[in-house]
Amino acid sequence: MAGTAEGDGTADEVLVWDRPERGARGPAPERNRGQLTEAAVRLADAGGLAAVSVRQVARELGTGPASLYRYVAGRDDLVDLMVDAATGEIDLGVALTGDPVADLVALAGRTHQVHLRHPWLVEVAPEAMRVGPRGLAYLEYALRALEPLDGLPGAAKLEAVAALNALVVMVSGAVLRARRAPTARQAAQARYLHAVAEGGEHPLLAQALADGTTEEPGGAALAGPGGGPRFARVVRRALTGLLAPDAPGGSGRATAAPPDTGSTAGPAPARPGGSG
Amino acid sequence: MAGTAEGDGTADEVLVWDRPERGARGPAPERNRGQLTEAAVRLADAGGLAAVSVRQVARELGTGPASLYRYVAGRDDLVDLMVDAATGEIDLGVALTGDPVADLVALAGRTHQVHLRHPWLVEVAPEAMRVGPRGLAYLEYALRALEPLDGLPGAAKLEAVAALNALVVMVSGAVLRARRAPTARQAAQARYLHAVAEGGEHPLLAQALADGTTEEPGGAALAGPGGGPRFARVVRRALTGLLAPDAPGGSGRATAAPPDTGSTAGPAPARPGGSG
DNA sequence: AAAAACTGCGATCGCCGTTCGCGGTTGTAA
DNA sequence: TTACAACCGCGAACGGCGATCGCAGTTTTT
Numbered sequence: 299m300a301g302t303a304e305g306d307g308t309a310d311e312v313l314v315w316d317r318p319e320r321g322a323r324g325p326a327p328e329r330n331r332g333q334l335t336e337a338a339v340r341l342a343d344a345g346g347l348a349a350v351s352v353r354q355v356a357r358e359l360g361t362g363p364a365s366l367y368r369y370v371a372g373r374d375d376l377v378d379l380m381v382d383a384a385t386g387e388i389d390l391g392v393a394l395t396g397d398p399v400a401d402l403v404a405l406a407g408r409t410h411q412v413h414l415r416h417p418w419l420v421e422v423a424p425e426a427m428r429v430g431p432r433g434l435a436y437l438e439y440a441l442r443a444l445e446p447l448d449g450l451p452g453a454a455k456l457e458a459v460a461a462l463n464a465l466v467v468m469v470s471g472a473v474l475r476a477r478r479a480p481t482a483r484q485a486a487q488a489r490y491l492h493a494v495a496e497g498g499e500h501p502l503l504a505q506a507l508a509d510g511t512t513e514e515p516g517g518a519a520l521a522g523p524g525g526g527p528r529f530a531r532v533v534r535r536a537l538t539g540l541l542a543p544d545a546p547g548g549s550g551r552a553t554a555a556p557p558d559t560g561s562t563a564g565p566a567p568a569r570p571g572g573s574g
Numbered sequence: 575m576a577g578t579a580e581g582d583g584t585a586d587e588v589l590v591w592d593r594p595e596r597g598a599r600g601p602a603p604e605r606n607r608g609q610l611t612e613a614a615v616r617l618a619d620a621g622g623l624a625a626v627s628v629r630q631v632a633r634e635l636g637t638g639p640a641s642l643y644r645y646v647a648g649r650d651d652l653v654d655l656m657v658d659a660a661t662g663e664i665d666l667g668v669a670l671t672g673d674p675v676a677d678l679v680a681l682a683g684r685t686h687q688v689h690l691r692h693p694w695l696v697e698v699a700p701e702a703m704r705v706g707p708r709g710l711a712y713l714e715y716a717l718r719a720l721e722p723l724d725g726l727p728g729a730a731k732l733e734a735v736a737a738l739n740a741l742v743v744m745v746s747g748a749v750l751r752a753r754r755a756p757t758a759r760q761a762a763q764a765r766y767l768h769a770v771a772e773g774g775e776h777p778l779l780a781q782a783l784a785d786g787t788t789e790e791p792g793g794a795a796l797a798g799p800g801g802g803p804r805f806a807r808v809v810r811r812a813l814t815g816l817l818a819p820d821a822p823g824g825s826g827r828a829t830a831a832p833p834d835t836g837s838t839a840g841p842a843p844a845r846p847g848g849s850g
Numbered sequence: 851a852a853a854a855a856c857t858g859c860g861a862t863c864g865c866c867g868t869t870c871g872c873g874g875t876t877g878t879a880a
Numbered sequence: 881t882t883a884c885a886a887c888c889g890c891g892a893a894c895g896g897c898g899a900t901c902g903c904a905g906t907t908t909t910t
Contacts, residue, residue, distance in 0.1 A: 312759055313759075316762065320887085322886080323878080323887050325875045325877095325888055326875095327889090352866080352867060352868080362890050363866095364869080365888085365889055367868075368888060372868075427763050431770075434776055434779065438777075438779050451785055452781055452782030468740050481702065483589070483702050486586075486589050486592065487589060487702065494710055495710075500711075500713070500714045507728065508728065509727055536815065596856085597855065599854070599906095600908080601857055601905085601906040602857085602906095603856090627896080628898060628899080629898085637858080637859075639898080639899085640899085641858055644856085648898070
């Protein structure tokens with residue numbers, strides 16, 4: 299009916315959250331999803347998301363790759379668990395002030411901190427929405443912050459939260475790139491850019507590069523505890539614009555994304571904001 | 575000298591653009607980078623970025639995987655070439671009106687169209703900046719559009735262009751996701767979201783989901799030739815905010831209040847280790 | 851004519867995600 | 881008590897991946 303291509307078999311229980319942690323009949327599992335998650339996060343914190351492979355996680359747990367499939371349907375589930383765990387690190391116990399913008403900016407600041415602590419969050423592909431239990435709590439909290447604005451339709455609120463999170467991901471990526479020592483590739487890219495700019499065919503680019511730094515623009519200014527003053531300014535402005543009550547058709551709707559997913563700032567055909 | 579870790583060997587010529595297309599002494603190559611690029615783009619258009627593997631491209635060209643390494647240093651170079659080729663599809667011959675915001679919004683619209691034509695652009699990891707020859711031309715054009723604003727420092731202009739492109743990528747992703755039939759995973763995610771919302775523990779979320787659609791919100795409204803009215807509105811607003819002359823990098827006109835998130839690495843009430 | 855630089859590419863390495871199937875364990879029903 | 885289905889741990893293996901090595905053949909330079 300609604301099935302796209304292959305139809306038979308149970309298409310249910312696709313997500314980790316829909317599958318039971320363990321069966322009821324067999325022997326007690328020697329491990330649990332929490333341990334897998336911990337190991338995966340540890341690997342990712344150290345070596346990026348690419349370091350999280352079924353094999354590596356298994357090694358970390360002192361077992362074979364095949365064993366993990368008793369706890370998880372595949373690598374994707376591992377990422378789901380990681381993202382939700384990181385989301386859980388965002389403090390949702392902070393009392394709301396009643397000012398939606400201020401509350402959401404503060405929430406964004408805390409989300410940003412988590413991104414700095416777990417840089418791999420920026421690497422998670424925004425292809426699919428990843429919302430687990432903690433993600434739901436996060437959304438509920440954000441919606442609670444937006445409750446004073448009862449003129450705004452719910453969909454628009456979710457849209458604002460999604461956009462806000464996308465912005466946080468973008469900024470976090472910039473800050474992280476500015477913070478880390480540049481890759482060989484990043485250095486080469488910077489060299490190439492300056493070399494060609496010097497060539498004379500791109501005068502405006504040359505000038506722009508001249509009075510800017512080589513590194514990621516804005517990165518340093520956005521850093522700092524709580525995100526720095528510039529972080530707050532950018533986030534506040536964007537949020538204020540998004541929440542401005544000027545939508546006549548009221549057809550505003552957008553994805554509600556968890557703090558981590560959300561479309562990240564991608565590789566637009568030409569983006570200067572790269573690396574240093 | 576400045577090398578980070580491993581020092582020997584030539585660390586130069588990391589990017590494709592720094593390496594000559596072919597040597598001068600040997601026999602004429604049977605293929606060229608343009609053909610590789612074409613094949614790779616063809617594969618990506620059909621099957622996403624994941625479909626672009628050294629092996630598949632080689633098969634497309636009727637040769638073995640090892641042969642490609644005469645034209646390209648690795649898969650990464652292939653992506654560089656693809657991105658630059660796509661960037662080249664953006665029409666930079668459009669005359670500028672003199673209104674920076676209008677000109678950049680129009681440019682963003684054309685960029686958006688290219689993203690719709692080559693959906694894999696959204697999948698390219700934003701980890702590293704990828705600017706080739708066409709990317710440079712794109713930047714120069716954008717800076718030319720921004721020339722009337724000579725009060726703005728060059729770095730701020732580049733930052734604005736970067737942010738604009740990030741926004742285009744984000745919106746393009748949303749539109750593409752709304753356009754395509756949902757994945758099994760996406761459907762499952764939506765089901766999970768609604769199911770839990772119905773549970774009663776997340777009343778605001780339930781309400782927000784109630785007056786929104788199940789699918790990716792905003793996608794439809796953002797679609798259409800030229801990006802649709804909503805696309806222009808969003809992009810224009812964001813851009814106007816970014817270009818607002820209130821001293822981004824210059825005099826330290828500090829913002830009123832940074833978020834009061836307080837402690838540097840503080841919150842984390844919930845650890846990832848907790849079992850289900 | 852010799853040497854050097856270059857191309858094409860089969861064979862191969864190590865890593866990846868995932869599946870199969872076996873022996874052992876546990877809960878439940880006959 | 882017995883039988884059996886459900887479950888756990890996991891070695892082995894499959895196919896695909898990016899990348900390297902080394903050799904035979906070709907073209908240019910000396």
